[in-house]
Amino acid sequence: MPYSNVDAAAKGVKVGGALMVRRVASGKLVSASSHLLFRATILATLGLVCLFTVHYPSLLSHSFRLSSGGGSKRTASRASHRSLLGSSLSAAAVSYGGAAWDREVRRSASPRRDGGMSVLVTGAVGFVGMHCSLALRARGDGVLGLDNFNSYYEPSLKRARQRLLASRGVLVLDADINDAALLERLFDAAPFTHVLHLAAQAGVRYAMRAPQTYVASNVAGLVSLFEVAAKHADPQPAIVWASSSSVYGLNKDAPFSEEHRTDQPASLYAATKKAGEAIAHSYNHIYGLSITGLRFFTVYGPWGRPDMAYFFFARSIVSGEPITLFRTADGADARRDFTYIDDVVKGCLGALDTAGKSTGSKSGKKRGPAPLRVYNLGNTSPVPVTRMVAILEKLLGKKANKRVVTMPSNGDVPFTHANVSHAARDFGYHPSTSLDAGLRHFVDWFVHYYKLDPAKIAKGKLTKKKSMAMSAAS
Numbered sequence: 001m002p003y004s005n006v007d008a009a010a011k012g013v014k015v016g017g018a019l020m021v022r023r024v025a026s027g028k029l030v031s032a033s034s035h036l037l038f039r040a041t042i043l044a045t046l047g048l049v050c051l052f053t054v055h056y057p058s059l060l061s062h063s064f065r066l067s068s069g070g071g072s073k074r075t076a077s078r079a080s081h082r083s084l085l086g087s088s089l090s091a092a093a094v095s096y097g098g099a100a101w102d103r104e105v106r107r108s109a110s111p112r113r114d115g116g117m118s119v120l121v122t123g124a125v126g127f128v129g130m131h132c133s134l135a136l137r138a139r140g141d142g143v144l145g146l147d148n149f150n151s152y153y154e155p156s157l158k159r160a161r162q163r164l165l166a167s168r169g170v171l172v173l174d175a176d177i178n179d180a181a182l183l184e185r186l187f188d189a190a191p192f193t194h195v196l197h198l199a200a201q202a203g204v205r206y207a208m209r210a211p212q213t214y215v216a217s218n219v220a221g222l223v224s225l226f227e228v229a230a231k232h233a234d235p236q237p238a239i240v241w242a243s244s245s246s247v248y249g250l251n252k253d254a255p256f257s258e259e260h261r262t263d264q265p266a267s268l269y270a271a272t273k274k275a276g277e278a279i280a281h282s283y284n285h286i287y288g289l290s291i292t293g294l295r296f297f298t299v300y301g302p303w304g305r306p307d308m309a310y311f312f313f314a315r316s317i318v319s320g321e322p323i324t325l326f327r328t329a330d331g332a333d334a335r336r337d338f339t340y341i342d343d344v345v346k347g348c349l350g351a352l353d354t355a356g357k358s359t360g361s362k363s364g365k366k367r368g369p370a371p372l373r374v375y376n377l378g379n380t381s382p383v384p385v386t387r388m389v390a391i392l393e394k395l396l397g398k399k400a401n402k403r404v405v406t407m408p409s410n411g412d413v414p415f416t417h418a419n420v421s422h423a424a425r426d427f428g429y430h431p432s433t434s435l436d437a438g439l440r441h442f443v444d445w446f447v448h449y450y451k452l453d454p455a456k457i458a459k460g461k462l463t464k465k466k467s468m469a470m471s472a473a474s
């Protein structure tokens with residue numbers, strides 16, 4: 001009984017019998033009706049929640065965060081990963097989604113064309129991940145994305161990419177590749193024919209500051225994925241994954257060919273990618289997984305990575321801050337085989353289309369050898385970084401404030417240059433975008449995304465607020 005009714009009933013007792021009976025009776029009436037009202041409200045709320053769940057499962061599933069709920073063995077193995085992963089897994093301690101979650105996963109993963117693929121894209125809100133997911137979806141393949149939305153660079157950009165993907169019907173789950181139980185659950189929910197594994201800790205120089213994150217994502221995460229694909233998925237998918245041009249390290253033969261040595265990594269980043277290629281070999285050999293590694297060469301373009309030089313140089317030029325250009329010890333400009341995103345996407349889809357099937361099964365039996373491939377995806381024409389800056393200056397209508405220093409010993413390499421004849425032969429990879437054209441697309445997007453006024457950039461009249469907003473996003 002509510003306190004006010006108790007109080008009123010108590011007052012009635014003092015006044016006299018009849019009044020007391022009337023007051024008690026009316027108190028009971030009020031109490032009964034409030035109970036009824038309370039129950040009706042609860043029922044109505046439950047009804048609304050049910051209705052919402054049935055009619056808007058996609059809204060709910062976007063916020064699904066996933067974790068185990070599995071047995072103690074799984075928990076133990078995940079716990080060992082957690083120490084490597086820091087906070088990325090601990091935030092994901094909610095249970096799987098149930099029937100609505102399964103439905104949404106299947107909807108996103110189902111192809112919409114005859115003979116279409118069903119692709120699990122890891123790192124789906126990364127730069128290459130988003131573009132590949134859109135391209136796969138556009139041609140009618142099923143795509144289910146996975147990403148841990150870490151804060152290595154602005155999460156707001158990752159959320160914007162997620163919204164774009166959602167608008168095209170691609171669901172991206174907020175989860176980590178080291179969560180083996182989650183991966184198993186996903187393969188139970190949807191029989192993926194392919195995995196495009198792009199989730200990784202990127203960045204050559206950052207590896208000196210956060211070495212463990214490279215091991216966690218690029219080594220432990222890769223093994224986690226291969227384990228589930230090899231031992232749990234039924235059927236086994238074919239896997240295409242992101243290696244890196246950095247595996248060529250201190251190799252001096254140019255252009256870099258897949259036959260060249262890759263045993264001199266210059267950074268821990270490169271070493272983890274090289275380790276990934278060795279790990280791929282073992283899973284292919286033992287379990288019959290079809291695996292293709294793609295060595296990307298400094299990929300750039302719209303929706304790019306703010307940690308990469310072309311992106312943060314553009315930002316610095318706009319806000320009038322200095323940029324630092326690295327020069328080799330003998331005074332030469334650093335050069336990169338900058339590769340435009342659309343060319344790389346074509347390469348990724350070509351690699352998926354020609355991947356060939358895995359030959360193993362979860363019972364451990366292998367029917368025969370499965371494809372194991374590695375390809376360069378570069379542009380075949382290295383450009384000095386100073387030239388890249390000159391193009392940006394022209395497109396932005398403003399000069400950079402340059403500082404030139406000798407390349408520090410930070411894992412960087414003086415040049416990259418891809419030979420792509422293998423990719424051309426096997427899936428018709430022919431990069432066709434010049435750095436001028438590609439950077440023009442990038443700058444168009446950059447100006448639009450950060451709502452910049454080109455006239456104000458050129459005159460150096462960017463408001464302090466705008467300038468701050470742009471760097472706050474990094």
Ligand SMILES: O=C(O)[C@H]1O[C@H](OP(=O)(O)OP(=O)(O)OC[C@H]2O[C@@H](n3ccc(=O)[nH]c3=O)[C@H](O)[C@@H]2O)[C@H](O)[C@@H](O)[C@H]1O
Pocket residue numbers: 202203204243244245246247296297298299307308309310324325326334335336385412413414
């Ligand atoms: O192909 C890869 O495998 C890698 O490509 C990319 O690495 P990089 O080619 O090193 O790109 P990026 O950092 O944009 O530096 C570009 C140029 O600017 C020079 N550079 C850089 C910073 C700076 O302050 N000054 C400078 O001159 C620098 O010396 C360099 O010459 C990806 O980040 C990496 O994740 C991986 O995918």
